[in-house]
Amino acid sequence: MSEDQTIAKVVAAARDFLGERMTQNASLREHHARGQDTYPPRTPDAVAFIETTEEAARLLALCNAAGVPVVPFGGGTSLEGHVTPVRGGISLDLSRMTAIREIAADDMDCRVEAGVTRDQLNAHLRDAGLFFPVDPGTSHCTIGGMCATRASGTNAVRYGTIRENVLGLTVALADGRVIRTGGRVRKSSAGYDLTRLFIGSEGTLGVITEIQLRLHGIPEAISSATCQFDTLAGAVETVIAVLQAGIPVARMELLDDVQMAGCIAYSKLEGLDAAPTLFFEFHGTPASVAEQASGAEEIAAAYGARGFAWATDTETRARLWKARHDAYWAALGLRPGAGGLVTDAIVPVSRLADAILGVKEDILASGLTAPIVGHVGDGNFHTVILVPPEPDGLERAWALDRRIVARALDLGGSCTGEHGVGLGKREFLVRELGEDVLDVMRSVKRTLDPQGILNPGKIFLN
Missing domain, CATH: 3.30.465.10 (Uridine Diphospho-n-acetylenolpyruvylglucosamine Reductase; domain 3)
Incomplete structure (x- = not known):
């Protein structure tokens, strides 16, 4: 039986219990060809919109028996090619499974x-104070x-x-x-x-x-603040000192001067300069929040901060953090027409200054625009490498990406702090984990998925 005939047989069988939610509609297949990444898209042979665990299980059993690949798909926001069906098959869309089945407020x-x-969950939880x-x-x-x-x-x-x-x-x-x-x-x-x-x-x-x-x-009191620095080194050293002082910050985000320029233009941030900036948020009682903030402000001042700009009301805080969440789109706005290759390195907090200042030098040497932004409170930072539309643009961006990852690994870090491996980080795993670890991982994969139908081509190069 040919591959096309096998797919047709699986689609027909799945329609017995999914109906029109098993589809080969061209536009829906195209929508499931990739996430928010720079890898070549690959259109799945069909898309299955499941609504229950039982439907997922029946579809998997069907595909397993036929040897047809299955690639789970949620919001389509992954940055490492996770949802790209590189070997075709079925894109299993879970976006309709939106039930909040149980809230145990006491527990x-x-x-x-x-x-x-x-966002859906937190809107549902708000009245419970959770x-x-x-x-x-x-x-x-x-x-x-x-x-x-x-x-x-x-x-x-x-x-x-x-x-x-x-x-x-x-x-x-x-x-x-x-x-x-x-x-x-x-x-x-x-x-x-x-x-x-x-x-x-x-x-x-x-x-x-x-x-x-x-x-x-939900914390009794929440306060946010920004502080700006003349140097990137001052901002990074502040992060390290705040953590070493044991101040329980809820959020501590770093944006370099390039990223701040993008955010100011994109999110219409007022009263801030295109300079290295830290975004803070403190949670707790009014007294503990005040104490945390005072300690962080004192440390920041010692490293050259220009002072804290406070945001205590909900509207101002929401606007500030929306600007941080929109940092990727703000970065793309710095060079219209460019794509974005996002790195995801993480290092021990004590090596954060070596990592970020070294990466800044790598960026300058590359000649590319690559804003730095990150969750530096746990040593994780991103560079949004803007891929120029020139023929060698993507190749240059990948070369910079490899330098950044190599630097992180040299400092005892990891190639990925939160985005995962997918397609993009597979080449780094041998150096980071070693062949013996990868062999154990492959053995787990073979045990649970002997036919190799589940998201093939991801994590392992072979």
């Missing part, structure tokens, strides 16, 4: 379907996708990444079995920690359909 946890977004803190910086990414890529974001310095905020998962395996990992308790020593195995597996081990999440109380 501060909840259970949601994979297609729920952070919130889900993991904030990757876009309102479109789904919680299932955040689990699959082990997402992080602006609040990670205080509340942790998605890994620390997930208690359990429902996962549909390649052969159609459905398992529930973890539970609702805050700790357990019962067997292997399969929850952490699937978090960050990028759809290569199973399809996450439901998530049990840890919640947090």
